[in-house]
Structures are given as C-alpha cells and as structure tokens.
Amino acid sequence: MQEGTQTRLALKGYCSPLSSVYLNGEVQKLPYGLALKESLERANITLAARPDANIINEVMTTYVQKCWNDELTPDQALSQAQREIEKKRKEIFKNLNK
Numbered sequence: 001m002q003e004g005t006q007t008r009l010a011l012k013g014y015c016s017p018l019s020s021v022y023l024n025g026e027v028q029k030l031p032y033g034l035a036l037k038e039s040l041e042r043a044n045i046t047l048a049a050r051p052d053a054n055i056i057n058e059v060m061t062t063y064v065q066k067c068w069n070d071e072l073t074p075d076q077a078l079s080q081a082q083r084e085i086e087k088k089r090k091e092i093f094k095n096l097n098k
Helices: 002-011 019-021 032-045 053-068 074-094
Strands: none
Touching: 002 019, 019 032, 053 074
C-alpha cells in the first residue's frame, strides 16, 4: 500500500486504491488515469483497504459487547455504532484530503 509501489503498479495498468496516486502527472497521462481519479473521488471509495477498517472493527466489537452484556438493545447498539463510525470516518477522511 506504499504510495511509490502503488504508483508503479498504476503505471503498469493496475488501479490503485490510493487517491494520491492519481495526483501523479504520469498516472494522469494514462488514457484512463484522470477519469479514474475523478470517478473515485465522486464515489468516495478510494482506499479500498480503508483507513477506517480498524476503527470500524473496534467500534463494532465494542457495541456487540455492549449488546451481549445487555447494556444496549440491538437497535441502540447499531445506532450508536453508526454515529460513532461516521464521526470518526469524517475525521480520518478530512485528514486524508489535506
């Protein structure tokens, strides 16, 4: 997932999950480079290895445990987990787009 490696792979025809790879001028010269960058930005799906994957795992584990321990109902657990994940994701992706 290192940017240099992802750039080299993109130049060989692979699609990178890192949005920063598509800022590279050589990658943008590829017939599909700029279009893919814009498409990924519109869909907001860059970073398939998701920088938020660990946070999602941690939050879900926490709320499943709270549900298991009868601290929350399943609906409460899901609702609270969703709010927490959304909040943390905003922070992560805001920092990634700097």
